[in-house]
Amino acid sequence: MEKVAIVTGSAEGLGKGIAHRLCKDGFKVVVHDINEPVLNETVKEFKESGFDVIGVVGNVAKREDQFNLVKETVEHFGRLDVFVNNAGVDAVTPFLQVEEEELNRLFQINVNGTVFGTQAAAKQFIKQETKGKIINACSIAGHESYEMLSTYSATKHAVRSFTHSSAKELAKHQITVNAYCPGIAKTKMWDRIDEEMVKHSDNLKPGEAFEQYSSAIALQRYQTPEDVANLVSFLASDDSDYITGQTILTDGGLVYR
Numbered sequence: 001m002e003k004v005a006i007v008t009g010s011a012e013g014l015g016k017g018i019a020h021r022l023c024k025d026g027f028k029v030v031v032h033d034i035n036e037p038v039l040n041e042t043v044k045e046f047k048e049s050g051f052d053v054i055g056v057v058g059n060v061a062k063r064e065d066q067f068n069l070v071k072e073t074v075e076h077f078g079r080l081d082v083f084v085n086n087a088g089v090d091a092v093t094p095f096l097q098v099e100e101e102e103l104n105r106l107f108q109i110n111v112n113g114t115v116f117g118t119q120a121a122a123k124q125f126i127k128q129e130t131k132g133k134i135i136n137a138c139s140i141a142g143h144e145s146y147e148m149l150s151t152y153s154a155t156k157h158a159v160r161s162f163t164h165s166s167a168k169e170l171a172k173h174q175i176t177v178n179a180y181c182p183g184i185a186k187t188k189m190w191d192r193i194d195e196e197m198v199k200h201s202d203n204l205k206p207g208e209a210f211e212q213y214s215s216a217i218a219l220q221r222y223q224t225p226e227d228v229a230n231l232v233s234f235l236a237s238d239d240s241d242y243i244t245g246q247t248i249l250t251d252g253g254l255v256y257r
């Protein structure tokens with residue numbers, strides 16, 4: 001029996017890399033994103049590679065969209081086995097200038113989105129009477145708090161906490177909840193972070209914030225979506241069945257916990 005996985009925010013970036021890897025691992029995959037045109041391109045590309053995928057448009061911050069995502073998945077593929085809460089957004093702001101709009105936007109997407117996704121997936125696993133795997137996007141910023149990234153870091157600390165508490169509550173249903181904590185990956189997220197850090201600095205040039213963060217990586221290279229997907233592939237596999245409530249760093253040696 002082929003298993004079914006959902007990856008939120010997977011039209012591009014780390015999510016796309018994760019969805020691609022799960023397809024290669026033999027999963028039927030639901031590619032999901034708020035950005036419909038890019039989502040359609042990714043679904044087309046995956047289908048041309050022979051992968052069994054569908055695309056669903058939605059906003060993780062909306063509870064109804066998250067439950068609808070699971071409903072559409074089950075209607076199409078008949079079941080759900082893995083839910084990856086990958087979608088997330090960033091903000092670069094000096095702490096004294098952080099406004100309510102930023103706090104609401106980041107918490108609604110990064111935290112509420114993860115909670116709603118976890119609830120929707122767990123209810124489906126319980127209904128199916130099967131084990132299930134929930135895998136959350138945390139970050140090095142869920143273990144360490146960064147200057148100019150205070151709201152973002154707070155949301156990722158919250159994701160880490162929800163990973164722990166939901167894992168404790170859902171374990172009796174044989175549902176595991178774990179998180180991957182990437183370091184510095186050159187996706188559009190880091191392009192935006194670099195651009196904003198330059199704006200808030202007197203001496204940084206474009207690319208230099210990314211270079212500064214990357215230069216601290218022990219393995220001496222920035223992260224690729226494949227690096228992240230390697231960990232998520234393991235967390236989605238039966239080999240991780242005895243692991244729950246863990247928020248695992250995959251950062252090339254940057255934050256040590």
Ligand SMILES: NC(=O)C1=CN([C@@H]2O[C@H](COP(=O)(O)OP(=O)(O)OC[C@H]3O[C@@H](n4cnc5c(N)ncnc54)[C@H](O)[C@@H]3O)[C@@H](O)[C@H]2O)C=CC1
Pocket residue numbers: 008009010011012013014015032033034035058059060061086087088089109137138139140181182183184185186187188189190
């Ligand atoms: N890039 C990095 O270095 C790191 C990224 N992460 C986390 O990994 C995850 C993926 O990051 P990236 O791929 O770098 O980001 P990205 O910005 O490159 O891609 C994010 C994707 O999520 C989608 N998305 C955004 N808001 C959404 C919403 N409300 N509903 C549905 N989809 C939405 C976007 O359209 C985009 O396709 C995020 O949770 C991020 O916080 C964690 C650590 C490091």
Ligand SMILES: CC(=O)C(C)=O
Pocket residue numbers: 090139140141146149182183184185189190
């Ligand atoms: C984007 C991100 O999680 C960091 C801290 O680089």
